[in-house]
Amino acid sequence: MRCPVDGSQLTPHHYEAQIEVDVCPVCKGIWLDKGELEKLQEVVELDHFEAQPVLDAPGKRPPGPIDCPKCETTMTERPYGYGILVEVDLCPEGCGMWLDRGELQILERAFESARRQVEVDERGLWSSLKALLRDL
Ligand SMILES: [Zn+2]
Numbered sequence: 001m002r003c004p005v006d007g008s009q010l011t012p013h014h015y016e017a018q019i020e021v022d023v024c025p026v027c028k029g030i031w032l033d034k035g036e037l038e039k040l041q042e043v044v045e046l047d048h049f050e051a052q053p054v055l056d057a058p059g060k061r062p063p064g065p066i067d068c069p070k071c072e073t074t075m076t077e078r079p080y081g082y083g084i085l086v087e088v089d090l091c092p093e094g095c096g097m098w099l100d101r102g103e104l105q106i107l108e109r110a111f112e113s114a115r116r117q118v119e120v121d122e123r124g125l126w127s128s129l130k131a132l133l134r135d136l
């Protein structure tokens with residue numbers, strides 16, 4: 001697959017346990033398949049999850065929509081936040097989502113801080129993300 005932002009070849013990366021994500025070597029954006037998102041949620045629920053430090057602020061990207069690297073449908077940008085707001089790009093065909101550089105780490109942090117609070121209801125970060133994908 002090619003990066004929807006700059007057209008570079010995406011490189012598979014192992015993230016946490018058995019999750020493979022596709023990372024752009026140039027802009028450090030991350031592609032998450034729908035199935036990979038579910039695996040990521042399992043890792044979170046298994047409690048072996050440690051938030052990575054936010055090394056980089058999200059990269060600047062040219063304005064305007066990007067195309068899904070799988071089916072080339074124009075992706076929908078949705079603000080998503082759980083305390084911290086992140087703009088994620090979702091494929092309307094349900095292929096998955098694109099995260100710009102640093103956005104995954106921000107989401108991890110948001111989840112971690114939410115989990116530390118007493119009230120984490122079932123509309124937690126990952127179930128909300130899944131619901132968001134289902135709604136499209
Ligand atoms: Zn890129």
Ligand SMILES: [Zn+2]
Pocket residue numbers: 068069070071072073091092093094095096
């Ligand atoms: Zn797609």
